[in-house]
Amino acid sequence: MDLRELYQDVILDHNRNPQNFGKPDASNRQADGHNPLCGDKITVYLTVEGDRVVDLHFDGVGCAISTASASLMTESLKGRSIGQIEELFEVFHQLVMGNADVMFDGPDLGKLVAFQGVSEYPMRVKCATLCWHTLNAAIESKQDTVTTE
Amino acid sequence: MTIAQSAPAPLDVDAIRQEFPILHQDVRGKPLVYLDNAATTQKPLAVIDRLTEYYTTINANVHRGVHTLSQKATDAFESAREAVRSYLNAADDREVIFVRGTSEAINLVAHGYGRSRLEPGDEIIISAMEHHSNIVPWQMVCEETGAKLRVIPMTDSGELLLEEYARLLTPRTRLVSVVYVSNSLGTVNPVREITAMAHQAGALVMLDGAQAVQHLPVDVQELGCDFFAFSGHKLYGPTGIGVLWGRQEALEEMAPYQGGGEMIRTVTFEKTTYNDLPHRFEAGTPDIAGVVALEAALEWVSAVGLDRIAAHEADLVEYATTSLSFNRRVQLIGEAKERSSVVSFVMEAAHPHDIGTILDSEGIAVRTGHHCTQPVMDRLGIAATARASFAVYNTRDEVDALVSGVNKVAEVLG
Numbered sequence: 001m002d003l004r005e006l007y008q009d010v011i012l013d014h015n016r017n018p019q020n021f022g023k024p025d026a027s028n029r030q031a032d033g034h035n036p037l038c039g040d041k042i043t044v045y046l047t048v049e050g051d052r053v054v055d056l057h058f059d060g061v062g063c064a065i066s067t068a069s070a071s072l073m074t075e076s077l078k079g080r081s082i083g084q085i086e087e088l089f090e091v092f093h094q095l096v097m098g099n100a101d102v103m104f105d106g107p108d109l110g111k112l113v114a115f116q117g118v119s120e121y122p123m124r125v126k127c128a129t130l131c132w133h134t135l136n137a138a139i140e141s142k143q144d145t146v147t148t149e
Numbered sequence: 150m151t152i153a154q155s156a157p158a159p160l161d162v163d164a165i166r167q168e169f170p171i172l173h174q175d176v177r178g179k180p181l182v183y184l185d186n187a188a189t190t191q192k193p194l195a196v197i198d199r200l201t202e203y204y205t206t207i208n209a210n211v212h213r214g215v216h217t218l219s220q221k222a223t224d225a226f227e228s229a230r231e232a233v234r235s236y237l238n239a240a241d242d243r244e245v246i247f248v249r250g251t252s253e254a255i256n257l258v259a260h261g262y263g264r265s266r267l268e269p270g271d272e273i274i275i276s277a278m279e280h281h282s283n284i285v286p287w288q289m290v291c292e293e294t295g296a297k298l299r300v301i302p303m304t305d306s307g308e309l310l311l312e313e314y315a316r317l318l319t320p321r322t323r324l325v326s327v328v329y330v331s332n333s334l335g336t337v338n339p340v341r342e343i344t345a346m347a348h349q350a351g352a353l354v355m356l357d358g359a360q361a362v363q364h365l366p367v368d369v370q371e372l373g374c375d376f377f378a379f380s381g382h383k384l385y386g387p388t389g390i391g392v393l394w395g396r397q398e399a400l401e402e403m404a405p406y407q408g409g410g411e412m413i414r415t416v417t418f419e420k421t422t423y424n425d426l427p428h429r430f431e432a433g434t435p436d437i438a439g440v441v442a443l444e445a446a447l448e449w450v451s452a453v454g455l456d457r458i459a460a461h462e463a464d465l466v467e468y469a470t471t472s473l474s475f476n477r478r479v480q481l482i483g484e485a486k487e488r489s490s491v492v493s494f495v496m497e498a499a500h501p502h503d504i505g506t507i508l509d510s511e512g513i514a515v516r517t518g519h520h521c522t523q524p525v526m527d528r529l530g531i532a533a534t535a536r537a538s539f540a541v542y543n544t545r546d547e548v549d550a551l552v553s554g555v556n557k558v559a560e561v562l563g
Contacts, residue, residue, distance in 0.1 A: 039532025063500030
């Protein structure tokens with residue numbers, strides 16, 4: 001498999017210029033995530049109104065896959081309901097695990113489809129999903145550090 | 150007649166590579182370049198064949214039966230013990246205990262010595278560059294006994310601060326356990342000096358030799374330490390087998406580690422008496438095949454010659470260090486004056502895991518992460534490194550492949 005299928009342009013762009021990066025002035029839920037295997041650390045900040053996540057930000061350090069995944073995640077989920085987010089995470093998870101056929105009957109992943117190549121690199125799946133697990137913890141307001149190990 | 154002192158004859162690396170079947174394959178469409186030798190080395194045919202030979206001709210349990218195969222298996226097993234004794238120049242083969250690897254050897258000493266001898270207020274000294282396996286067993290035993298763990302600090306370039314170590318040594322120091330060669334930085338520590346200083350303070354010394362025995366000649370009597378541990382699989386031998394060497398008096402002072410068969414002399418429900426060295430520390434049926442094949446590995450390394458291996462690896466480290474430093478995005482981690490065959494580095498704007506994946510796409514295997522030395526990473530303020538580590542079969546061409554792979558990282562990530 002060609003490396004460019006993993007490092008697609010949209011992933012490289014978001015790695016170089018991550019969106020919604022940095023601690024926001026205001027947020028009402030947050031959680032920390034940590035992948036001790038590679039040292040990736042992330043904090044996800046949410047503004048939740050009712051059952052809707054109206055704003056998302058993140059900061060931390062990570063590899064290109066992990067940074068781009070967090071950037072695209074925050075960009076894709078703004079304004080969505082918690083139910084929609086749960087559905088999308090499920091589909092995203094299946095995508096990076098290599099079960100691509102679910103894409104056709106789940107919600108539209110949009111730009112997140114760029115992470116399909118991760119499924120060819122099982123060791124990197126956790127890089128792509130750390131931000132999502134951390135997001136889940138933030139939604140549930142678990143204040144403990146989330147880990148993907 | 151006088152024999153002229155001269156540099157060792159260079160290795161015929163092409164011929165050596167022919168002895169390692171695994172090297173002759175493509176990975177992701179490119180010839181495999183295996184540079185993860187500090188994690189585990191590949192195995193020569195001599196070792197693979199010995200394993201097969203053991204299972205196809207003499208497999209039986211050791212030290213038990215009176216039948217012929219059992220005798221042959223026992224002879225092969227004990228012959229390997231003698232081979233290890235000779236490799237380490239130990240005084241007596243009863244000082245050689247077979248374990249699963251370096252981690253188990255350290256756990257054995259932490260448990261056997263620590264639990265029976267340590268009291269609240271006693272101190273154990275380790276160093277800032279220890280592998281987790283030379284940190285956690287001591288933390289566990291300190292927690293149980295009330296002893297305290299002290300840590301020798303290191304410089305930015307990865308050298309231990311001996312004057313700080315001297316200050317840590319007190320009458321409360323019971324044991325000093327340090328790594329001979331660092332797995333994440335390549336530093337070769339001044340273990341003779343460290344040992345002498347500890348003994349002066351009345352403390353025992355354990356050396357973690359996991360990254361030493363495959364690169365440097367080790368003479369435990371000359372080093373002067375009390376315990377020395379290594380793993381077979383980093384020395385061209387099989388996984389799952391390792392060695393704890395201990396000075397006889399030091400071993401005899403230790404409580405048994407695991408209970409079971411082999412380690413006992415008599416058992417009744419009221420009382421058990423323990424076997425003599427080395428068997429009292431070898432409960433259960435050991436990894437007989439692993440032990441037998443470890444002897445093949447030691448024979449193989451000795452036949453090639455550690456001095457020639459060391460000279461070859463030093464050339465590769467020197468060549469890799471120089472070649473990589475032409476890439477201005479590369480920063481080398483660990484620049485101690487005395488180093489062994491490890492080149493650790495980070496890159497501007499490229500996480501080590503991305504480096505690892507991109508190198509893998511070129512068929513190059515390196516290790517990325519914290520290398521089980523998280524305190525080293527914290528000390529240097531980095532999350533992880535990429536690490537190339539060399540063995541006898543690596544070549545300058547492979548270093549060139551590594552360097553172009555590293556250049557490609559910048560290309561891919563932009």
